[in-house]
Amino acid sequence: MSDAKISEANWNQLREAANTAMKKAYVPYSKFPVGAAALTEDGRIVSGCNVENASYGLTLCAECSLVSELAMTAVVGKGPAKLIAFTCVDGHGNILMPCGRCRQLLFEHSAKGMILETVSGFKTIDEVIPDAFGPRDLEERA
Template sequence: MLQQLKDAALKAQKNAYAPYSKFRVGAAIVAEDGNVYYGCNVENAAFPQGQCAEASAIGTMITAGATQIKQILVASPNDDYCYPCGGCRQKIAEFASADTPVFMLTASGECTKTTVSELLPHTYSLPEEQNRG
């Protein structure tokens, strides 16, 4: 399954829209339905209006009807690991459990693993009774 995540994230990374930073990122998710969902970063001239690859992948997953991240991988365009930003850490935590694996992949193929709770030890969440839609 890890190879499928890598392949999907790298495929998405190729389609990233990053004309300003040239920092093309891809992300891929395995959801509870067993499917792989992926996305890329999409920049905008109004910089805060762009979207990270992780957010794009989560949006694709939700659009397809899946709601639980089982694994996620982020592909970096260089030889540094591309850890999710603070906002994406919270977005991932919204749809994942504390022990969900989070992988980071470098351009040279090095891969490291962490968990949601290691990335974001103090997630923001609503009490369970308020978090029902």
């Protein structure tokens, strides 16, 4: 998978979905809304926003709610579709890089070669979390 296979129209749709999700963020403490959106291998767009909590440590990142939507919209018995393209924005629509925890979460649900729009351009999931360990490793070692 390369960014050449994801059209500019797809990226525009993802950015729009991420910005829409960002506007729904619950951020009474940090005042830092985040929205995320991803394209699945079956052509759907899933999105999420951050949801803060007074205990801070229980705050959910936008990527967490995106993956929750991915799971909740999966075909029963088939499991969630894999993610092929991802973007994340702040309250001004600027591109954000997912934190390390969220990169691992995205890796878990990514198709091989998933493309992320990052602050330094388009990168594959393997570039943003090199030598990651995930479900493909477990399948290969079974």
